[in-house]
Amino acid sequence: MASASTQPQMGFFIASVRHFFSLGFTRHSASRHSSSPHRGPRPYSTRLYHPQDRDSPRLEARKETKSMATSTTSSILVSTSPEERPLSSMQVETPNSLRRFCIHWFTAYRILIGLVIVINLLILGLLLGLYSNTGAALLATAANLLASIIVRQEDLINVSFRLVARIPFSLPLRLRVIIADLHHYGGVHIGCAISSLIWYTIFVAVNTTQYARDYKKGTMTSWQWADICTCYIVLLSIIAICITALPRLRSTFHNTFERTHRFAGWFALLVLWLNTGIQTHTSPSAPPLYASPALWLLAATTFLIILPWLRIRQVPITATHLSTREIKLTFPHKNMPHTCTSRFSLSPLTEWHAFATIPSPDGDTASIVISAAGDWTRSIVANPPTKLWIRAPPTANFLTFAPLFTRILLVATGAGIGPILSLLSTLPQSPNSPSSPQLVKILWLTPNPHAPHWSFALNAIRAIDAAPLLLDSKQGRRDIVFEAQYAAQAWDVEAVFVVGNKGVTDGVVRGVMGVGRKGFGAVFDS
Numbered sequence: 001m002a003s004a005s006t007q008p009q010m011g012f013f014i015a016s017v018r019h020f021f022s023l024g025f026t027r028h029s030a031s032r033h034s035s036s037p038h039r040g041p042r043p044y045s046t047r048l049y050h051p052q053d054r055d056s057p058r059l060e061a062r063k064e065t066k067s068m069a070t071s072t073t074s075s076i077l078v079s080t081s082p083e084e085r086p087l088s089s090m091q092v093e094t095p096n097s098l099r100r101f102c103i104h105w106f107t108a109y110r111i112l113i114g115l116v117i118v119i120n121l122l123i124l125g126l127l128l129g130l131y132s133n134t135g136a137a138l139l140a141t142a143a144n145l146l147a148s149i150i151v152r153q154e155d156l157i158n159v160s161f162r163l164v165a166r167i168p169f170s171l172p173l174r175l176r177v178i179i180a181d182l183h184h185y186g187g188v189h190i191g192c193a194i195s196s197l198i199w200y201t202i203f204v205a206v207n208t209t210q211y212a213r214d215y216k217k218g219t220m221t222s223w224q225w226a227d228i229c230t231c232y233i234v235l236l237s238i239i240a241i242c243i244t245a246l247p248r249l250r251s252t253f254h255n256t257f258e259r260t261h262r263f264a265g266w267f268a269l270l271v272l273w274l275n276t277g278i279q280t281h282t283s284p285s286a287p288p289l290y291a292s293p294a295l296w297l298l299a300a301t302t303f304l305i306i307l308p309w310l311r312i313r314q315v316p317i318t319a320t321h322l323s324t325r326e327i328k329l330t331f332p333h334k335n336m337p338h339t340c341t342s343r344f345s346l347s348p349l350t351e352w353h354a355f356a357t358i359p360s361p362d363g364d365t366a367s368i369v370i371s372a373a374g375d376w377t378r379s380i381v382a383n384p385p386t387k388l389w390i391r392a393p394p395t396a397n398f399l400t401f402a403p404l405f406t407r408i409l410l411v412a413t414g415a416g417i418g419p420i421l422s423l424l425s426t427l428p429q430s431p432n433s434p435s436s437p438q439l440v441k442i443l444w445l446t447p448n449p450h451a452p453h454w455s456f457a458l459n460a461i462r463a464i465d466a467a468p469l470l471l472d473s474k475q476g477r478r479d480i481v482f483e484a485q486y487a488a489q490a491w492d493v494e495a496v497f498v499v500g501n502k503g504v505t506d507g508v509v510r511g512v513m514g515v516g517r518k519g520f521g522a523v524f525d526s
Contacts, residue, residue, distance in 0.1 A: 103513050108181035109523060116191025120144065120198065134210075135294075137203035141196050142297035148192035149304045151185050154395045158337075161396035169406050173494060176404045177518045180495070183398035186523050190245075197238050204231045223281040230275040237268035251502075251524075254374075258351055269305065272298060311392040312348060319384030322453040325372045326415050327381045331388065335359075336366035338426045339402075339419070340394035344368070348389045351376065356419030356499070357394055371415035373501065398497070398520050399423045405494040407439040411484050411508055414446045416499035421460045423497075441491050442468040445480050480504055481511035488517045495520060 120140070127136050150156060164179055171179075211228050214220045244250065244260040276298065280289050289295060315331040322328055336359040343352040353376055355368040372381040402408055402423055412420045420442065427440060442465045449470040450458070461468050469487060471478050480500075488496050498508040498521045509519030 100514065103510050108184040109187040112184055112187030113191040113194070116188055117195055117198075120191075120195035124198070124202070134203050134206045137199050137206065138294050139297070141199040141203060142294040142301070144192040144196035144199060146297050146301045146304075148189050148196065149301050151188045151192070153304055154308070154393050157185070158393065158396050161400045165400050165403055167404055169404075173405075177495070180398075180401040180404050180518075180520060183401065183520070184523060193242065193245075197242055200235055200238060204235050207231055221282070223278060227275065227278045227282050230271050230278060234268050234271050234275065237264045237271070240264050241268075255351060262349075265305070269298075269302060273302075308391055312389055313392070314387050314389050317385055317388050321381075321384075322369070322415075323447070323451070325381065325447075326369060327384060328367055328369050329380075329384070329388070330360075330365050330367040331390070332364065333357075333359075333366040333390075335363050337394055337396070338422050339397055339399040340422070341397045341419075342366075342368070342394045343391040345389040345391075346376075346385060352391065353377075356397060356399075356422060358418055358422050359425065361425075367418075369415040369418035398522060399499075401520065402437060402495075402497055406437055407491065407493045407495075408437045409441045409443060409484065409488050409491060409493045409496045411443045411480070411496060411498040411500070412445070413480060413500040413504050416504075417444055417446070417457050417461075419499045420444075420497075421457060424460050424464050427464050439491065439493070440464050441487060441493065443471070443480075443483060443487055444468060445471040445473055445478055445483075447474045448472055481507045484508045485511050485515050488512045489515055493517060497521070 123140065127140075160182065164182055167176065167179060169176075207228060208231075211220060211224050214224060241261055241264050244253070244257045250257040276292070276295055277289065280287075315333070318330040320328040320330070336357050338359060339356075341354050341356050343354050345352045355370065357366045357368055359366050370377050370380055372378040397419065399419055399422070402410075410420050410423070424440075427437070442461050444457075444461070446454070448454075449472060469483070471480075471483065484496060484498070487493075494517070496508065496512045496517055496519045498505050498519065500508070500521075502524045505521035505524075509521045512519040
């Protein structure tokens with residue numbers, strides 16, 4: 001019997017021997033079975049590992065990876081059993097603390113926020129020495145408010161996304177990755193909103209200082225009192241909007257955030273119009289209203305805020321229960337674009353919910369798949385409505401950028417397969433395919449994926465990926481991050497696209513970035 005001190009060495013020796021034979025078998029089988037122009041490992045079998053299967057090579061790989069987390073790289077053992085074709089032998093990098101810090105904090109979303117704020121601060125520094133009046137600050141406020149609205153305007157998003165998605169594969173991968181981060185445009189929205197708060201605070205401070213002098217002189221007029229009061233009302237409204245939009249408060253009190261964002265925003269806009277008219281009476285030398293650039297920027301902002309409300313309509317709904325937790329809602333919509341998201345509501349004034357749409361093959365209807373995750377979705381699953389409000393137009397989502405990459409992995413959990421199905425219908429095996437990735441692999445984690453109610457999803461999946469990785473969450477809790485890392489490494493993909501809740505999305509995106517792949521997921525900022 002080996003002593004306790006020699007057991008780790010013995011385990012390492014056995015693991016090394018298994019790794020050696022696995023490597024040889026993998027190369028042999030890959031060269032024999034691969035039919036793709038891209039040499040790659042044999043596709044995953046749909047055989048699923050049960051948590052009690054302690055001899056599972058995948059589970060051993062996971063244990064070994066975790067036990068060697070302090071090293072730079074760690075080997076993953078691969079199956080050589082007849083039931084599971086070997087994938088390949090690989091090294092899974094464990095990112096150091098600095099890299100983990102950068103992956104977590106220096107996201108494209110946060111970089112865009114910081115970039116917008118820095119640009120505004122540089123402009124502020126330049127203007128401080130040139131202007132002593134409030135006109136520049138008010139103009140900058142109006143410009144940032146307009147930018148924060150226009151960057152989320154659906155028509156602009158659709159045009160820019162569709163144009164960018166046509167970029168050829170010949171561009172360097174690094175450049176394509178940067179371009180695909182365009183879906184983080186919400187960072188520009190946040191950066192402009194914060195910048196408008198900074199500029200308007202400066203405007204109110206300068207205005208207050210000037211009026212304080214008039215008050216001391218006893219020359220303060222009623223128009224000036226009205227001006228300063230409306231200024232502070234607008235400022236408090238913007239502060240309330242920004243505070244409720246803080247990530248923790250937004251996720252914890254989402255309904256409060258949405259209503260504050262909407263009603264406080266409308267109120268602030270109304271008071272801004274009132275304040276703009278008042279300012280023309282505060283001084284005899286004040287320019288006429290039509291000569292103010294801020295007025296025209298405010299008019300454009302108002303138009304963009306009103307426009308979506310002119311394009312909402314109520315549609316009939318046909319509900320199909322997929323399980324006790326998922327439901328499919330079908331509604332009439334001619335030629336629904338692929339890889340798009342639409343917003344739905346039972347009460348348009350109070351809340352809207354975004355869901356990726358699935359166009360029907362005949363182009364007459366579209367559908368969404370809803371999972372019972374929050375109060376609103378649980379109520380929909382329990383009591384399906386006969387009608388819903390929908391806001392036009394459908395907006396292109398991050399899956400639009402999948403054609404930028406030659407080899408991709410699509411990861412979904414539960415009803416998250418819905419957006420993936422919309423993308424799959426545009427790929428080569430479909431009649432309406434554009435230029436597309438040359439390798440598409442699918443990883444789907446859901447309870448009982450082979451159930452009859454998921455047949456429509458399985459048919460669409462297997463039309464693109466004959467051997468997808470289907471994980472049954474009823475057979476035990478799965479580490480979706482590890483599975484995504486493993487698949488991304490095995491298939492040497494350029495990018496991973498994930499559709500799931502915020503926790504799953506963030507975990508998978510950061511996980512695959514930690515092993516040197518690029519991850520993309522929805523931005524939960526609305």
